Amino acid sequence: MKNIGVLPSIGMILMAILSFANFSGIEIAGLAVIIGIIFFFIIKRREKQSSHESGLDLRNVRQNLKYKGIWLWIILPVVVNLVSIGIALVFLPDYLVHVVARTEAFLSWDLLLLLVFQLAFFALGEEIAWRAFFQNQLGKAMPILPALLLSSLLFALGHAVLGDASIVVYDLFFVFINSLLFGIVFYKTGNAWISAISHFLANFSSVVFFLWVY
DSSP states (O other), rough: OOOHHHHHHHHHHHHHHTTTGGTOOOOOHHHHHHHHHEEEEEHHHHTOOOOOTTOOGGHHHHTTTTSSHHHHHEEEEEEEEHHHHHHHHHHHHHHHHHHHHHHHGGGSSTTHHHHHHHHHHHHHHHHIIIIIHHHHHHHSSSHHHHHHHHHHHHHHHHHHOSHHHHHHHHHHHHHHHHHHHHHHHHHHOOOOHHHHHHHHHHHHHHHHHHHHHH
């Protein structure tokens, strides 16, 4: 295992701290994504990484999508979202209200094309920050399993919205599971573009459901 350099460590520490910010009532956890993206490109330039080495390889997307079994991993987060919504409809209907509160900025049919671009933009940004930067750097210092678990835990915490404890835990649990799946997609392909496709499909399927319901 390699050591994480000082500069990546600073970025990762800042991201970790910001992930807890929402629990203080100050909703600035999203800044962790901006920090991650900034440090990703600084390190890419500083270390003169190729697109393949950095984990953001647009040219190999088509080849990555041909990997055996990769589409199963890409689609699994969509299935997880449907399961979480289905369980909530029966046992925890207030969860749906909670998720709407967390994603209400996206819930509008008026500008559907803009909605698609927004979801794609945010999915790619989060994947660059949390997979191509954070998970990639963490994987230099520890085996992939703890790297996946830690990065996914922090990613989930950054999506916290204060409310009923049981609903918040339920919500974050499924965000955590999806983050693990995005991380596995990235680990298998080494390409944040592919994990971003999985991330986008998961978010888009959920938003479309809530648009129909609300």
